[in-house]
Amino acid sequence: MRNFKKYIEKYETAFLNDLQSLIEIPSVRDLSTKEIGKPFGIEIARSFDVFETVAKRMGFEVTNFDGYAIHAVTSEDLPYIGVLAHLDVVEAEGNWNSNPFMMQTKDDVLYGRGVSDDKGPLLAALYAMYILKEQGLITKPIRLIAGGAEETTWECMEYYFKKNPQPEWGFSPDGNFPIVNGEKGILQVSCQFQGFSSIKVKSKKRLDYVCEEVEIEFPIHDLAKVKEYAKQANSLTYNIDRVNLIYRGDIVLSRNPQRGVNALNLFFEDFKDYSFNDEFQKLKEFYITYLLDDNVGRKLGIAYVDEDMGSTSMCPMSVTWNEEVKEVCIDVRYVKGVTMETILEKLHHISNDINIKIDIIKERRLLYVEEDSPLIQSLKQAYKNVMDEEAEVHTKGGASYARVLDRGIVFGATFGDYNTRVHMANENIPKKDLLLAMEIYCEALYLLSNQNDV
Incomplete structure (x- = not known):
């Protein structure tokens, strides 16, 4: 097997310095600062500039596609091997133990927004390309394509692939090892x-999370009765004839609702037998009938288990209820055997019965690549060469750029059940894991670039 470790050790300090340069840019979408060539705002544009500086220093050809995406290539020739990653990050909310935009190292673990999702893995793949280039080990061209809107609209990849052909094979370093060959569809x-309605409801979070906190205010005539119902409330205050309740749950990403505690569930569990004398009663009945205590969509009639991809999931993300907006937002992740059209048909059937309107907030197509794919077989070999163990395939509920590829999957960069706290406070990744991922990427890109039958 090729010995890439010595080169990784040689470049470790430079790699960490470059990663720090990327982490210190708060590359969160900000359309208030957008301009020509900076469609997602100045901070994401700044991250493109740092990426370009690093890649050009390594001797790569770099092209910035009008601020939507940027690529570093070993050659513009076709066909090519693609690595798709992103430079934008989510906001750094919550209680951080350190500055989220100043990479910190504690007990050999790297902390900072983007160290895991996705600046660290992106840079590990770029350094893998660099090591292969320096050693003259690249036959087929390789492109690292970095987008600026993965956490939001994905229009970056749409823009890129209008101007560029699809790779022959590709992967996204934006998930887990060994191999993610399936990503559930998202609706x-x-x-x-x-x-x-005289009732007001406000949720702390809206999209992509289990509801962490909900505040409910409504008129009452019997405070003692309400207190009997509000057993799980974290706060209860009373003013003249209105009561204010706050429920807090345990926040997790909505793709894994079973791992957290949904604050909305706590409220509706408490008040399922309470009568609200206005339109809110209809929402309560809808929630209890179709959403409460159901993480797989059984009550909606969309539950399904696929042998390869596992089970559907369903999560109420928020309720907003005021004079202008009265809605509940739901996240569904579906597997083979279920389609977005089937889910919408079920929802519209329910909505027609109770006179509510259904609007799509976000949808992403399902990703699944058969295990006998030449791409997966090559990545299995690369993983085994480095780790000395077989690479199993599995399905995730998250969404990566692999979905925009005609022939692509997710490959790394985290290992096992380690919690990198993606999208949460104190996002992190062990340094050794990131360097090990770089070694696996060296091996994978070598095999993909040099095997004609891939």
């Missing part, structure tokens, strides 16, 4: 109600 919808 997020808003279910909207009509009518007068």
Whole structure:
């Protein structure tokens, strides 16, 4: 087997310095600062500039596609091997133990927004390309394609592939090892109600998370009765004839609702037998009938288990209820055997019965690549060469750029059940894991670039 470790050790300090340069840019989408060539705002544009500086220093050809995407290539020739990653990050909310935009190292673990999702893995793949280039081990061209809107609209990849052909084979270093050959389809919808209501409901989070906190205010005539119902409330205050309740759950990503505690569930569990004398009663009945205590969509009639991809999941993300907006937002992740059209048909059937409106908030197509694919077989070999163990395939509920590839999957960069706290406070990744991922990427890109039958 090729010995890439010595080169990784040689470049470790430079790699960490470059990663720090990327982490210190708060590359969160900000359309208030957008301009020509910077469609997602100045900070994401700045991250493109740093990427370009690093890649050009390594001797790669670099092209910036009008601020939507940027690539570093060993050659513009075709066909090519593609690595798709992203430079944008989510906001750094929550209680961080350190500055999220100043990479910190504690007990050999790297902390900072983007160290795991996705600046660290992106840079590990870029350094793998560099090591192969320096050793003259690249036969077929390789492109690292970095987008600026993965955490939001994905229009970056749409823009890129209007101007560039698809890779022959590709992967996204934006998930887990060994191999993610399946990503569940995503459908997020808003279910909207009509009518007068004197009740106000406000959720702390809206999309992509289990509801962490919900505040409910409504008129009452019997405070003692409400106190009997509000057993799980974290706060109860009373003013004249209105009560204010706050429920707090345990936040997790909506793709894994079973791992957290949904604050909305706590409220509706407490008040499932309470009568609200206005339109809110219809929402309560809808929630209890179709959403409460169901993480797989059984009540909606969309539950399904696929032998390869596992089970569907369903998660209420938020309720907003005021004079202008009356809605509950739902996240569904579906597997082979279920289609987005089937789910929408079920939802519209329910909505027609109770006179609510369904709007799509976000949808992403399902990804699944058969295990006997030449791409997967090559990546299995690369993983085994480095790790000395077989690479199993599995399915995730998250969304990566692999979905935009005609022939691509997710490959790394985290290992096992380690919690990198993606999208949460104190995002992290062990340094050794990131360097090990770089070694695997060296081996994978070598095999993909040099095997004609891939």
